[in-house]
Amino acid sequence: MESSRSETLMTTLGFRPETGRLYDRMLPLAGRPVDEVASSLATSVERLRRDLEPLAEFDIVSLADGTLTVLNQTEVVARMLAITAERASVAHDRLLNISKAMPYVAGTVARAAAAQPADEQPLDGELFSSRYMPETLEALVGGSTGDLLWLRPDQWAMPWEDHTTAMVAEAIANGRRCRAIYPVRAMAEAPVAMAARARAGEEIRLLADVPTRLLVIGSTHAIIPEPLGNTSSPRIMVRQRGIVEALTLLFERLWAAGTPVADFERARHGAAQRSFLLEQLASGAQDEQIARRLGISLRTVRRRVAELMTELGATSRFQAGAEAARRGWL
Structure with a gap:
């Protein structure tokens, strides 16, 4: 019964069930030498350290000085509440700054509309505010030609990642080249997703940080968030040639700066x-x-x-x- 309560507490705090179960196993071992703890679990000290990283990240467990230290459940709740409060404060400040900027944005749009010359034509593209649908992207890729260029700061966490990987594999099988740039943290956070893309034939490079999501399809289409960053909606699909070329140049500049990953598993470690x-x-x-x-x-x-x-x-x-x-x- 105690194990069930502990796991429920940890999953409520945002941890995965397996992490909750691991915490539950560590709690009664608190204060013991690390090598003794590893031995009791029939694992190595290094493997134990890797398994405990999700808890060590929040200082819920520590292996400092060769001894296992574990916060009790009350201390865990207090720690996670403090972290959540800090993140909420940052989000509040960001939203407040956005709200202060809105009058200036609205004023700029109004002036631009009033001053638009009669011979100007709208750009070729659309702004979508609807939820992203992988079938739409599949149809777009299937109906186009050329390379696929991706900036992927976080898309591996999306529920349709398997669907997108299958689409990429089909495109590569049909003779198209697919290149993608990931942040290096993806090797720790999404090894399964990255390995699947690598097996499909995707060429991968790594940067310390990837500034925005981006997909360039051949020389005809580009999809970016509005504004740039890690959002799914709203997003812009651009067909305007000059903009597609500019986004391609951005990708190529980042690609040149990235670290190639020829062997994914070897690169991880x-x-x-x-x-x-x-x-x-x-x-x-x-x-x-x-x-x-x-x-x-x-x-x-x-x-x-x-x-x-x-x-x-x-x-x-x-x-x-x-x-x-x-x-x-x-």
């Missing part, structure tokens, strides 16, 4: 992760920023930084950057 971590350290990014960009917990970032410094024989981040550059890792 190997040089690509190390390369991104070094780039972030070299740019002066703080651990919290690196964690968000790589999609891993703060504790994991600090552990990997420590491992990297040990591998480089460095005693400071500056020294680690210099040594990495000397070795040609940057």
Whole structure:
């Protein structure tokens, strides 16, 4: 009965059922050495650390100093309420700023309409506010030609990801090229979805951050959110040649800056992760920023930084950057 209550609590707080069950198993083991905990669960310490990352990200569990620390249920609720309150405050401030900007936007639109010359023609495209339907995209891709260019900051979380992957696989099988740019955190957050796209033949590159969703279809269509970012609706479908070309140039610029992923599984655990971590350290990014960009917990970032410094024989981040550059890792 206690296990059921714990799992219900954790899932109510937004965790997956398996994470709730893992928390329930960790709670009575609090205070024990990490190697003893791993042994009791018939797993390795490294595997245990990976399994606990969803909880460690919110400091619900900690393996610091070789000992398992676990917040009790009351402390977990307090921690998640504090995090939720902080996020709500940020959202409130953002909405307030948007509301303050609306009168200026409305005024600009009114002036533009009044000043429009008689010989001007509207741009070729539409603004859609309806819910996204994958069948619509499938029909559009099926009725067009040319390469598919994707910016995919977060679409793997959509319920129609399997449908879209099947569409991409069919397009590639028909001789079309598909290229996609993902944020590096996708390797941690969506390994199954990325692996499926890679198996379908999609060419993948990674950036620390992908600024917006985008799909360019050949030289004739482009689909972007309005405004740019990570939203499904409203969205703009553009057929205006100059705009499609401009968005293609944006994609190509980001593609050139991205890190190729020829072997997805190897990239998840190997040089690509190390390369991104070094780039972030070299740019002066703080651990919290690196964690968000790589999609891993703060504790994991600090552990990997420590491992990297040990591998480089460095005693400071500056020294680690210099040594990495000397070795040609940057």
